[in-house]
Structures are given as C-alpha cells and as structure tokens.
Amino acid sequence: MSRIRAKNQEKIIEVASLLFAEKGYAATTTAEIALRAEIPKPNLYYYFSSKDKLYRAVLESVTQPLLQASLPIEQLEDPQEALTQYIRTKLRISRDHAAASKTFAAEVMAGAPHLPSDIAEALMDQSKMMLSKFDRWIEQGWMDPVPAKHLMFMLWSSTQTYADFNWQICQVSGKYALEDDDFKDAETFLVGLVLKGCGVKERQ
Known part of the structure; x- marks a missing residue:
C-alpha cells in the first residue's frame, strides 16, 4: 500500500469515526463523510466500497x-x-x-x-x-x-x-x-x- 493511499484511508477512518460517534451508524451517510473528509464521494468508494466496510474499518x-x-x-x-x-x-x-x-x-x-x-x-x-x-x-x-x-x-x-x-x-x-x-x-x-x-x- 502506497503512503498516499494509507494516509487517505487513515483520514477517512478518522472522519468516519467522529461522525459515527456523533450520529450513530444509521444516521451517518457516506456523502457526509466524504464532505467532511474533503474528498469526492467516488474517491471514498475507491478506498471503501461500502458503508459497511468503512464502519468495519472504524471498529477495527x-x-x-x-x-x-x-x-x-x-x-x-x-x-x-x-x-x-x-x-x-x-x-x-x-x-x-x-x-x-x-x-x-x-x-x-x-x-x-x-x-x-x-x-x-x-x-x-x-x-x-x-x-x-x-x-x-x-x-x-x-x-x-x-x-x-x-x-x-x-x-x-x-x-x-x-x-x-x-x-x-x-x-x-x-x-x-x-x-x-x-x-x-x-x-x-x-x-x-x-x-x-x-x-x-x-x-x-
């Protein structure tokens, strides 16, 4: 895994952690995570193909x-x-x-x-x-x-x-x-x- 990819994944997980903690799983959307992480929504799906997989990454x-x-x-x-x-x-x-x-x-x-x-x-x-x-x-x-x-x-x-x-x-x-x-x-x-x-x- 490249350093840039690892850094971007880390940023997404950090932002998702904050939003899941604030709003819960159901109320948090991938669009909101992408917006807070300042990345295009398609880029988020490049790193995490679904909300479930991103949530798992946060839990892990x-x-x-x-x-x-x-x-x-x-x-x-x-x-x-x-x-x-x-x-x-x-x-x-x-x-x-x-x-x-x-x-x-x-x-x-x-x-x-x-x-x-x-x-x-x-x-x-x-x-x-x-x-x-x-x-x-x-x-x-x-x-x-x-x-x-x-x-x-x-x-x-x-x-x-x-x-x-x-x-x-x-x-x-x-x-x-x-x-x-x-x-x-x-x-x-x-x-x-x-x-x-x-x-x-x-x-x-």
Missing part, C-alpha cells in the same frame, strides 16, 4: 488495539507487571482512539447489530483468556480471591471511560481537553487501586 481501528492490549496478561506470569501494562495500554487507546472507542461503545450498547462476527468472537476469546489467567493467579496465591468477571468489567470501564465520557470528565476537570499528564495520573491511580484492591503479590 479500536478493537485491534484492544485485542493487542491484553497480550501482557496472556504472556506474562507476573500479575503486577501484566495488569500495569494492560491498564497503561488501555488508557493510551482511550487517548489515541477516542472517537472510534465511542463508536464501539455505542455499537455494544445497541446490542452489537453491526459488529462483525469475527470481531465479536475475537473479543469473546480475549475475555475467556483474561478470566482464565485471573483464576490461575488466584489459585496460585498471587492475587486475592476476587470475582474475576467483575475485575475484568472494572478494568474495561475504568479505562475506556476516558474516551467514552471524555466530555463529562473534561467538564469536571475544567479543561477543554485532557492532557498527557491527566492520563498519567489516571494510570498511577488505577494501577495502585487494582493492585492493592485485589491483593496482588509481587513476584521476584
């Missing part, structure tokens, strides 16, 4: 990083390091993919009517892996016997809220937009909360 732009975020939990045996890396990465996704995250959240809240089955299956596989790893850490005594599902739900919500409820957080913080230091403070707080709250032991 956030679900692929989300799937990659759990690799430390899958690969590392140290729960402190794995959870720290997971929380850090999830917050970065909220910072860097805010509009796509809102689109994904809206899709899930609507019952996932347009979520491709392969993405849904990959997310379910990820959830099963995380729950299995949490249970193993508990059985091995590296973590208190906390309810694994609720720990996973809390990790999802506490990190993604910085994207999905960005407006409310900015209002409370008295800021137009969150800064890198805000995400760093959130990381420090959430990591401490999770490690202490779950009684995670330090592995040498």
Whole structure:
C-alpha cells in the first residue's frame, strides 16, 4: 500500500469515526463523510466500497488495539507487571482512539447489530483468556480471591471511560481537553487501586 493511499484511508477512518460517534451508524451517510473528509464521494468508494466496510474499518481501528492490549496478561506470569501494562495500554487507546472507542461503545450498547462476527468472537476469546489467567493467579496465591468477571468489567470501564465520557470528565476537570499528564495520573491511580484492591503479590 502506497503512503498516499494509507494516509487517505487513515483520514477517512478518522472522519468516519467522529461522525459515527456523533450520529450513530444509521444516521451517518457516506456523502457526509466524504464532505467532511474533503474528498469526492467516488474517491471514498475507491478506498471503501461500502458503508459497511468503512464502519468495519472504524471498529477495527479500536478493537485491534484492544485485542493487542491484553497480550501482557496472556504472556506474562507476573500479575503486577501484566495488569500495569494492560491498564497503561488501555488508557493510551482511550487517548489515541477516542472517537472510534465511542463508536464501539455505542455499537455494544445497541446490542452489537453491526459488529462483525469475527470481531465479536475475537473479543469473546480475549475475555475467556483474561478470566482464565485471573483464576490461575488466584489459585496460585498471587492475587486475592476476587470475582474475576467483575475485575475484568472494572478494568474495561475504568479505562475506556476516558474516551467514552471524555466530555463529562473534561467538564469536571475544567479543561477543554485532557492532557498527557491527566492520563498519567489516571494510570498511577488505577494501577495502585487494582493492585492493592485485589491483593496482588509481587513476584521476584
């Protein structure tokens, strides 16, 4: 793929993410996306042959990083390091993919009517892996016997809220937009909360 093509696709996905997040799938048109992206509508179809394929690209732009975020939990045996890396990465996704995250959240809240089955299956596989790893850490005594599902739900919500409820957080913080230091403070707080709250032991 040429650099120009990749750049144009990235711009279209960025604009589409904003519009899907603002208006939802049904109310967003390809004509509106093309207009906001400042490209002729036929050019949009050159890169994405249908609205469905563009919507999938928007969902993939956030679900692929989300799937990659759990690799430390899958690969590392140290729960402190794995959870720290997971929380850090999830917050970065909220910072860097805010509009796509809102689109994904809206899709899930609507019952996932347009979520491709392969993405849904990959997310379910990820959830099963995380729950299995949490249970193993508990059985091995590296973590208190906390309810694994609720720990996973809390990790999802506490990190993604910085994207999905960005407006409310900015209002409370008295800021137009969150800064890198805000995400760093959130990381420090959430990591401490999770490690202490779950009684995670330090592995040498």
